[in-house]
């Protein structure tokens with residue numbers, strides 16, 4: 653059914669069905685009119701054209717279609733994109749800037765949960781928790797006896813790549829484990845006293861583990877390359893909760909298989925849901941299906957933040973999670 657906006661409420665465009673949108677709609681349909689592209693019998697381009705002049709806000713997420721320059725062209729009145737994701741690699745950021753479309757993301761909501769997962773993966777690789785679990789379940793405690801020892805966490809130097817919301821939460825948690833924090837970021841952060849390395853290779857050479865928390869951009873794609881992995885070295889561990897393509901995955905797999913790095917904890921991959929099959933046989937690798945951000949508890953906070961951003965936009969107040977410098 654074609655949806656006009658009989659309510660005269662401010663209109664929010666949704667391009668694809670998503671359980672979060674349903675929660676948001678149930679909370680906010682008295683304040684906003686949610687325009688659902690998938691409910692219309694019209695082809696999407698025609699549907700967008702019919703609402704081109706009235707659509708100021710688009711609500712999206714990394715699970716939906718990418719927000720491209722071409723899509724923005726179909727929405728000449730668009731002023732705000734709210735994404736229910738932390739990462740922005742599904743958004744053509746320069747096209748949004750050029751058009752003056754503001755962006756609000758959801759990283760403040762996800763930071764703690766992603767950091768918990770990063771630390772969980774790190775501890776698992778270091779202390780071999782998943783491997784020990786397999787060892788006991790497979791009956792090897794009885795048939796083989798001793799389990800190969802893991803590595804002490806306290807005192808390790810952890811290089812955090814990307815000290816944004818998520819990286820800072822990882823640092824806070826790992827300090828409690830007595831780890832020494834170092835970091836790489838686009839710029840040094842005056843608000844922290846951790847040593848800053850502008851060169852990620854140098855960071856790797858001075859770290860026992862790297863935790864990748866940065867965004868995927870043209871600059872960070874394959875930033876963790878062969879040189880960085882070799883600088884991390886045979887005793888080094890890598891954890892990735894950012895995006896798969898920040899690491900040169902082929903090179904990482906080769907390094908893991910050949911023992912050129914010690915282990916990896918990976919929530920993200922270059923060609924999800926495909927995972928390089930060489931990793932399945934490695935006991936020093938812990939794998940997770942890109943779920944670091946999501947917990948069964950996050951949806952209330954996520955939809956509350958989206959609603960607060962919508963309200964702030966309409967009242968011409970500062971957005972709660974505007975992305976200003978990607």
Ligand SMILES: O=CC(=O)O
Nearest residue numbers: 714737738739945
């Ligand atoms: O990976 C998840 C996100 O970017 O929200």
